[in-house]
Amino acid sequence: MKKVLSSSAIRRVDKKTMERLSLSSLQLMEIAAFNLFQFFCSHFQFYQTSTIHIFCGNGNNGGDGLVLARMLFKAKWKVKVYYLRFSSKDSNEFAANLNQLNEMKIPIEELNENRFDLSIQQSDVVIDALFGSGLNRSVQGFVGKVIDILNQSEHIVAIDIPSGLMAADNRNNSLEHVIKATATLSIQVPKLCLFQPTYAECIGEWHLIDIGLDHMALEEEQTPYYFLERSDIKKLIKPSRTFAHKGTNGHGLLISGSFGMMGAAVLSANAALRSGVGLLSIHTPKCGVEILQQAVPQAMVEVDIHQYFTTCIQSVEQYKGIGIGPGLGQAENTQKAIHHLLQLVIQPLVIDADALNILASHQDWLSLIPTGSILTPHPGEFKRLVGEWNSDEEKLEKLKEFCGKVKSYVILKGAFSCLCTPEGLFYFNSTGNEGMAKGGSGDVLTGILTALLAQGYTSESAAMFGMMVHGLAGDIAAESIGKVSMNALDLIEFLPHAFMQLND
Ligand SMILES: NC(=O)C1=CN([C@@H]2O[C@H](COP(=O)(O)OP(=O)(O)OC[C@H]3O[C@@H](n4cnc5c(N)ncnc54)[C@H](OP(=O)(O)O)[C@@H]3O)[C@@H](O)[C@H]2O)[C@@H](O)CC1
Numbered sequence: 246m247k248k249v250l251s252s253s254a255i256r257r258v259d260k261k262t263m264e265r266l267s268l269s270s271l272q273l274m275e276i277a278a279f280n281l282f283q284f285f286c287s288h289f290q291f292y293q294t295s296t297i298h299i300f301c302g303n304g305n306n307g308g309d310g311l312v313l314a315r316m317l318f319k320a321k322w323k324v325k326v327y328y329l330r331f332s333s334k335d336s337n338e339f340a341a342n343l344n345q346l347n348e349m350k351i352p353i354e355e356l357n358e359n360r361f362d363l364s365i366q367q368s369d370v371v372i373d374a375l376f377g378s379g380l381n382r383s384v385q386g387f388v389g390k391v392i393d394i395l396n397q398s399e400h401i402v403a404i405d406i407p408s409g410l411m412a413a414d415n416r417n418n419s420l421e422h423v424i425k426a427t428a429t430l431s432i433q434v435p436k437l438c439l440f441q442p443t444y445a446e447c448i449g450e451w452h453l454i455d456i457g458l459d460h461m462a463l464e465e466e467q468t469p470y471y472f473l474e475r476s477d478i479k480k481l482i483k484p485s486r487t488f489a490h491k492g493t494n495g496h497g498l499l500i501s502g503s504f505g506m507m508g509a510a511v512l513s514a515n516a517a518l519r520s521g522v523g524l525l526s527i528h529t530p531k532c533g534v535e536i537l538q539q540a541v542p543q544a545m546v547e548v549d550i551h552q553y554f555t556t557c558i559q560s561v562e563q564y565k566g567i568g569i570g571p572g573l574g575q576a577e578n579t580q581k582a583i584h585h586l587l588q589l590v591i592q593p594l595v596i597d598a599d600a601l602n603i604l605a606s607h608q609d610w611l612s613l614i615p616t617g618s619i620l621t622p623h624p625g626e627f628k629r630l631v632g633e634w635n636s637d638e639e640k641l642e643k644l645k646e647f648c649g650k651v652k653s654y655v656i657l658k659g660a661f662s663c664l665c666t667p668e669g670l671f672y673f674n675s676t677g678n679e680g681m682a683k684g685g686s687g688d689v690l691t692g693i694l695t696a697l698l699a700q701g702y703t704s705e706s707a708a709m710f711g712m713m714v715h716g717l718a719g720d721i722a723a724e725s726i727g728k729v730s731m732n733a734l735d736l737i738e739f740l741p742h743a744f745m746q747l748n749d
């Protein structure tokens with residue numbers, strides 16, 4: 246798990262690292278730039294025949310750029326170096342490295358208001374080292390003009406953060422002039438902007454470049470934001486038991502399906518059955534019985550009295566994991582059935598799809614959600630629950646407030662799905678890809694989560710484990726058959742591989 250830190254926290258960590266490892270600021274910059282250089286050379290080999298234009302500000306982001314320029318120059322890359330003095334005073338590290346470049350006779354050009362004639366070819370590469378974590382206001386004036394020109398380039402690699410973007414909160418940033426990077430090499434610590442859809446087109450693909458910051462210093466920083474990694478899940482996985490039987494592996498219930506939407510029930514049931522549940526029951530209307538008995542013979546079907554949709558859920562105390570929503574529809578009697586269930590149930594629920602929409606239109610029922618439930622909305626469903634937001638930052642505030650209010654977990658689905666806890670901690674998922682943006686993917690997640698709760702995982706562990714394994718199944722599917730063709734059925738097919746990889 247990596248902490249997502251603010252610029253001021255990163256500065257503290259940098260400082261402690263230098264003190265504890267007896268490094269000067271220049272030495273730390275040299276290490277950072279060397280690791281950037283190594284990554285650049287191995288990951289962007291295909292740029293080797295291009296001219297690399299490196300644009301440096303006169304702070305330490307610019308310092309990183311100068312050191313990288315020096316290293317690329319020595320390694321015989323074709324580099325052109327430019328610098329801009331937007332601040333009246335050069336940072337010491339920038340100044341020292343500018344001297345080095347001059348001593349080495351590496352050509353370097355100063356750009357200013359009167360001189361910024363740039364000639365960059367289509368195949369050339371721009372490295373953006375103008376501003377990093379020191380940006381503290383919107384970019385304006387001459388630097389803004391340079392950024393606009395650079396944005397006409399096809400290949401832009403940003404160092405640490407695309408210039409013009411702030412690490413954590415951009416609500417007071419006009420965002421008029423921001424580098425639109427194709428790739429961002431973020432120095433060791435993930436920043437909040439990396440996980441926010443609004444800024445995706447400025448950040449491009451991103452990579453974390455380890456520079457050996459002091460682990461204790463990172464430990465000492467407090468943050469509500471975390472980047473969840475595969476290695477975090479292994480610790481959560483329950484060991485398998487030699488004397489296990491279907492009873493000890495938990496009994497799950499899925500309340501899903503309605504006329505014309507039985508596919509959702511089939512998907513979530515199959516996902517649950519691939520996620521270790523001992524026994525699975527599915528509550529569904531009469532029209533779904535034959536479909537389910539044929540498509541999912543391992544499951545038991547609990548038949549509703551209604552032909553086409555769920556109207557009546559009776560006793561649920563025997564189930565440890567209950568998932569409700571996929572393909573449920575929003576018929577009036579189904580709404581009543583949900584209200585009845587909420588009054589009846591004490592164990593946490595997995596709440597998805599139409600069950601969320603029903604709750605959104607009955608806000609007074611939110612207080613009935615059992616503590617520790619897991620809600621899995623996509624942004625559209627979440628908006629129905631909490632109203633519109635004006636920025637991603639406000640969205641996270643609403644998420645925190647909502648989770649606290651309903652004392653439950655929310656997995657806000659999307660790229661870097663975000664799990665928020667009732668205590669207001671945020672965990673961004675590191676698995677998953679855009680090939681999963683297809684109907685049925687969410688039904689699969691509901692099945693997985695229901696199965697994990699049934700097996701006795703706590704809500705928090707189930708939410709982390711489920712979110713990660715679901716995304717990983719998507720990543721394995723993408724590698725095996727490609728993002729275009731993969732669909733929800735493939736997620737189920739690759740779930741066993743995902744579970745095995747997380748257990749390795
Ligand atoms: N050992 C180290 O220290 C390491 C540092 N590292 C690297 O350092 C980077 C952070 O460096 P940094 O703190 O010098 O800030 P940076 O982003 O270069 O900005 C420079 C100055 O610009 C100014 N300014 C702000 N906004 C502005 C605006 N809109 N328009 C005009 N000016 C504006 C503001 O000064 P002000 O004008 O407010 O006095 C600010 O101080 C980090 O991203 C990483 O790349 C890594 O190598 C790890 C080791």
Ligand SMILES: [K+]
Pocket residue numbers: 306373374375376377403404405406407408
């Ligand atoms: K930058």
